Amino acid sequence: MTAAGRSAPVRRRVRLARGPVTIGEPAAAIEARLAAAEPYRPDTIADGGTAFGLTVRAASVRGLYKRYTGGPRQDDICLRLHADSETLIAAVADGVSGASRSDLGAALAVRYSTAAVARQLDSGTGGIDWGGVFEQAAWALVEEHRRACGDAGAGVEEASWSLATTLLVAAVRGSDVEVAAVGDSPAFLLTGRVYDAVVAEPERFDGLVGGGVDALPRSPGPPSVSTRSLDSGSVLLLCTDGLAMPLAGGDGEVGATLARELSRPPDVVDFARLLDFSRSTYDDDRSLVAVWGPAR
C-alpha cells in the first residue's frame, strides 16, 4: 500500500475480450472449430521485426468460413533474411480451394520460393531469376505429390489437383523492391491513402468478379515481375485475395482503415488482429506482409 498522505494508484482489471475489429457491417459471430489438418495448421500466425533498416509485419489468418467448418487455413506466409546482400525475402501464397491439400501447397510454395531466392543471392550473380524461383516452387509441389501418392511418374497436372496455390514473392534491399507473382495475390505500394498495384492488377470491379485463377504448379507462363522503390512514406503490401477483395482497390472503408493503421508499424499481435477484421460477406483466409522502408 501507499504511504500515508499519498493516494492509492487506480487499479484496473486487465481486459482481453475486445471482440473483433469491425469494418462496416460485421460478419456473423461464430466460435471457430479447430482445423483437423495434417501437418498442423494454426488458425493464425503473426510475425514481425526489423532487419537491414526495414520494418516488417506479417500475418495469416484463417477465414470465417473455414473456422465455421473446421477447415485448415489455405493461405501461408514466409519471411527470410539474406544477410550477405542485406535482403528481406517475403512470400505469400493462397491455396486454391478446389485442390485437396492446397494448405500444404501454399506452405511449400512460400518456403521453397524464398529459399530459392536466397540460394540465387548466395551465388552473388546479381539479379534474381524469377522464372527459376517459381519453377523450383512448382517442382516442390510436384515432388510432394509424388511422395504422397507414391507415383514417381506423376506430373504437374496431377499435382495441381491436390496442391495448387498462387504465389507472390518479394525481395527488398534498402529501398529497392522486386516483386513476382503467379495468380491473383496482389502487391501494393501504399502511400498515404493511395494503393498502387505493383503486380497482379486487382479485378476490375466494374465487371463481374470471377474467372478462375492461375496457380502453381500449372502456371501458363512466367511470373509477372515488377520493380519499385520503397520510399520512406510508403509501405509495401503483399496480400492474398481474401484481403484484396474487401480492399477493392483501396477506395472504401477497408482501404481507409488499413491506410490509417499502417501509417506506422503496429504491434505484431495488433497487426494480426487488424487483418482479422470482421466484415459481412468476406470470410476467406487473409494474409498480409507489410514492409516499411528505411527511414531517411
Place this chain on the structure above:
Amino acid sequence: MKIKLPSNMRAGASMGAGAPDPPEPVTTPLAAPVAPMVPPPVAAAGVEPESGSAPASGPALWAGEQAPAGSVIGQVLPMYFVGDESHSMAGEPIAAVNQGLIDLRDEVAKHPLIGKKVRFGIITFAETAQTRLELSELSEELALPTLAPRGRGTSYASAFEALRQTIPADVALLKGNGYQVHRPSVFFLSDGLPTEKADKWKQRLAELKDPSFRERPNILAFGVGEADPAVIGQLASSPRYGFMMTTGASTAGAIAEFAASMLNSMVASAERLDRGEQTIEFEKPEGFVQLDAPLV
C-alpha cells in the same frame, strides 16, 4: 439433404465470439506506435466514435470511418430458379417444387455466412414467363410465391428472354448498391418439351449464352417427367451441368432431390466466392443422370 448446422453457430450477428463480456470502449489507437520509421500521420490514429455510426458493441476506434459514396460494401452471388409452371406439373410435382423452395429459404436463412452472400430469384414459365420473386436475400421473413400450374404452353424462349432482361438489371442494381457481383447461376427445371418452334427457343438461348453478353449466367438444366434429354442437354452452359431424371423414377421425388442439390450448390458455391472461380459448385442429385451434352 439438409445442411447440418454445426453447434458453433450462434444466433444473430453479435460481436465477440468467445468473449462473454461486452468489449469496453476503446479510445486508444489499436496500434501503439513502435519505433516509427515514417513521420506520424497528421490526423490522430484513434478517433472518437461519432454517435450512431458504429456497430453497438464494436470498438469505438473504427466508428469514425464513413463508407465513401460508391465504395464496395460486400460480395454477392445471384442465383435464379427458373421453373416450369405448365399444366403437366400439376399435383405432386408442383407441390414438391414449392416445398423445396421453402426448405431452401429456411436452410439458407439459418446459415450464418451464406445468407448474406446469396441473392435468389424465381422466374417461372408456361405460355409466358413471369418473375415470381425478385432477386432477394433469403431471410426467414421472405414471403415465397406459391407456384401453380397455369396456361397450356411451355415456352422456353420466354424464360430465356426474361433472364436476358432481368440479369443485367439485377447486376446493375447490386453494383449500384455497392456489391461485388459474381457470375450469376441459373437452375432450370422442366418436365416437358417446349411447345414453340425450336428455332425460337434456340435463338433466345444463344442470346443468353452469347460470350459477348457480359452477365451471361452459368446454366444448370434439369429434366424431369416427359422432358427430352437431348433438349435439356443443350440448355446447360457446360456438358457437366445437364441432368435428366432416371427413367421410371417419381417426378415429385426427383424434384425434391433437385431442390436439395440446388441448396447444396448454393452453399458450396457461396463458400468459394472469394476464390473468384467461374465454375459453380454442383454435384449430381440422386435420381438423375448427367447428360454428356455438347456445348451449344
